[in-house]
Amino acid sequence: MPQSDSQSLSIIQPDDWHLHLRDGDVLDSTVPQAAKQFGRAIIMPNLRPPVVTTKDAINYRQRILNALPKGAEFEPLMTLYLTDNTQPEEIRHARESGIVHGVKLYPAGATTNSDAGVTSLDNCIKTLEEMQKQGIPLLIHGEVTDPEIDIFDREAVFIDKVLIPLRKKLPNLKIVFEHITTKAAAEYVTEADGYIGATVTPHHLLFNRNSLFAGGIRPHYYCLPILKREENRQALIKAVTCKNARFFAGTDSAPHARNTKESSCGCAGCYTASHAIELYVKAFQEAGQLDKLEWFTSINGPKFYNLPVNRNKITLVKEKWQISEELPFGKDRVVPLMAGEFLDWKLK
Ligand SMILES: NC(=O)N[C@@H](CC(=O)O)C(=O)O
């Protein structure tokens, strides 16, 4: 049980079930920042080139571990990037390795670095069957890519056009519907039969689509799936605050160098890994549901992934502090979500 009084809050160490760390020299900043907040994280494979084999994942994992500060405890849980050519044999290698915890489906063209993604799930059916057999979850960026479909509807259409038919074909495949943003997705995950979970980001709990245009265009609030209407945000709050074990924290912290976001064609992704727990606390506190936070951040995720719940605890204190205007990102800088604004709770 979380322990709280009005000035401090102790919860089981949270994990991040959806995180982008990128690669190369930026690992020296992204890894320590994530490790300060989280015990473990599911590491997204959308590098250039993507992490497609178990061997790639083993090497990437080592680069992440090399960037960890001395004494820091952080376990990267690796994933593979599903392509039209991923073979069932690769799934067996992944299972044997013990370090791969999921396989990620990016519909080709849906989001950042998704051009190597899947063009049609029919190409992958044998591989998905093997995942079902091995109990390896399929992690889904759930948006259709048809440019005719309105960007605000792409997630809801994905449920009907792709997710429901897929789950009919493979009813025992474990699925994580990643970074859900709509009432439709929250309700689907709540009501569906079988083994399904969903991650929810701090930004989709805190903001609606007005934040994209508050006084002018706000590139640091642009991510995919895009922020939605207020009624959707409220449905997400309801889903994460009712102790339903299917919903767990996944920041989708997705850093891009400042100049690539503040651009005539800016990249999608919000950087939150440096203050994600504080952002989740803000969302739960504003909803008057702080006592439900620990289920979402620290208990439901490990249960879904068949991993032990962390044994250590973290403490947050009520202390006003200012989010940095920018943070190091290799040779560049990254602008965190809510840069320059104040938060009421701080991780000790
Ligand atoms: N969420 C985003 O807007 N961007 C992510 C990709 C993703 O998770 O879809 C990224 O890698 O930048």
Ligand SMILES: [Zn+2]
């Ligand atoms: Zn995504």
Ligand SMILES: [Zn+2]
């Ligand atoms: Zn992501």
